[in-house]
Amino acid sequence: MPPQGATAKVTLEVIKTACSNCNLQELCLPYGLNQMELAKLDELVSTRKRLKRGEHLYRSGQPFDSIYAIRSGFFKTDVLIEDGRDQVTGFQMTGELLGLDGISSEIHTCNAVALEDSEVCTIPFALLEDLSREIHTLQKHFHKVMSREIVRDHGVMMLLGTMRAEERLAAFLLNLSQRFTARGYSPAEFNLRMTRDEIGSYLGLKLETVSRAFSRFQEEGLIAVQQKHIRILNTPGLKKLMTH
Amino acid sequence: MPPQGATAKVTLEVIKTACSNCNLQELCLPYGLNQMELAKLDELVSTRKRLKRGEHLYRSGQPFDSIYAIRSGFFKTDVLIEDGRDQVTGFQMTGELLGLDGISSEIHTCNAVALEDSEVCTIPFALLEDLSREIHTLQKHFHKVMSREIVRDHGVMMLLGTMRAEERLAAFLLNLSQRFTARGYSPAEFNLRMTRDEIGSYLGLKLETVSRAFSRFQEEGLIAVQQKHIRILNTPGLKKLMTH
């Protein structure tokens, strides 16, 4: 890439990093704020942080003082217990928040790891609380975001508690597809950022089971898999599998 | 019961129903508030509601406008999906909050059912938001409560995703024991308010598996079961079973 091209790109990014100019407004915290309120939020969210694939954003046990909004990239969160067992508790993408679990005890209770090179906005939580006492809309939106996380977790509990392997994987693919769509990407074609093992951990399955389910979906013409590249060929078919 | 006895009891309850006088302060929302702040909270939480065993506090799909604090009694929450599958997402006891899931969409996303005669404080959510913009401590505490719910759900996901039947049941019993203890009841002896089927649904197991696990624990001298009555005989034994 020619140097002037690179320079132009950097400049553009600097301009765009303000909340007031962020194209994630409708996904992230700033939802529904007016110009003045956005200006205040910009001040709050001044720090940004880049992470390389594989880097930890935070680790379980570390003191909590900020939550993070993903500007770009892809993360997983996982919890680890003494005896070595661990579980992926979620995958987070652009516009989603990380770190809400740390609010309760002021200590992070899980690890957040970048699954690709990523960038996050650091939101000091004490300041967010201050500002959300001033701005009603921000308060309301923040509460909704936390509550949505609870509802999402109930969905995962449902999945883990009542669904069979193929139903779980179908639900997982449809969920990813829907989230990519909401971000303007193709609903039918995407690259998985996580390994089969991580998918399995999230879905309460072993990696072999995940792999077999992928193969089976392919045989049945529901999807086309090639390593991490997924094309969904028959969305209704996947949905029917779920409700089965 | 003699009439004067009943009268005395009612009067006492009326006095005690104010947040400022509630013996659940350290479990419920009012944590850490001063006298003036408590007085304001009392105003907010003016309505109380009694429910008989089996009654619904709210149902999935109903409009959300309040959260509820349990003054006494025992609840379960469950979600039901189209194809008839359902899952118990939690059991709630005295001092715990119900309804946080409804904040996100302003519609309840699960059912809350009383498992014994119960009484709740109705907390209009809009008013809670107003008041928590005034009272920093209340805001902070409310955020912690929501976050704690997320952490709790992660624990359940862990349980459903990685533990085997007996480990799940051991974790469940220890969790109940710990919550009873926090409320001043015996850590070792209590009555289950839910059926084997409901326990199974929560733990992602069939009722027969729950029943067999109970029997097995009894054979091994870990607990004594008699219908819904449980005595924990060997807490370390149960813990070891979990970390196994």
Add this chain to the structure above:
DNA sequence: AATTCGCGTTGACGTGGATCAAACGCAGTC
């Protein structure tokens, strides 16, 4: 006291997914 009903227990058997094991494919690296 007999009857019904909801729950719980226990046994026999089947199966979905775990486990173990081998081989493959792609991406770096030398």
Add this chain to the structure above:
DNA sequence: GACTGCGTTTGATCCACGTCAACGCGAATT
């Protein structure tokens, strides 16, 4: 271009839990 290593696929076997079925028990009803 061969080498190495991680992630993935696929097959064979095993086992924890689900399923199906019978029976038991206590509480409420008559």
